[in-house]
Amino acid sequence: MFLAVFAGGALGSLLREVFALEIPGLSFLTSTFGINVAACFVLGWLYSIRHKVHAHVLHLGAVGFCGGLSTFSSFVADLERIAESDLWAVPLAVGLEIAFGIGAALVGEKLGNHFHSERSPS
Incomplete structure (x- = not known):
């Protein structure tokens, strides 16, 4: 594991x-946010297929890959940079990151459920 x-x-x-x-033209905030x-x-x-795959696959994908891909420390560093120029933009950035993150997770789960339900034997 x-x-x-x-x-x-x-x-x-x-x-x-x-x-x-490697993606030119992206600001630090856009890069971390995306x-x-x-x-x-x-x-x-991955949450949508949690009952269909081995626990090691979930740990590789959810804990390992997603944990390595996403980064809270870079997000906080970005917020510090934002605060230097506009302190009031920090709560907006936090709210957007949380809202889009939850939205993306829900869309990922829905698409995963849809994709896997169509391919499951009846």
Whole structure:
């Protein structure tokens, strides 16, 4: 189980760094926001298949990959940068990140349920 979390975390962290460094023109906030929302979507999808896959797969994907891909520390660092120029924008950024993250997780779960229910034998 620990190896699955380690492998997923390494892959998620590497992918986050690739997105953060290799996509030109994205600001620090846009990059972190998009990555965190994408991780929430994947987490929602994984939640939808939790009863259909082995626990190691869930740990690899949810704890490892999504944990490595998303990053609370970068989010907080982004909030500190925002606060330097506009303190009142911080609650807005927090609210948007939470709202979009929850929304992405719900969409991921719905799509996962839809995708897997269509392919399940009757």
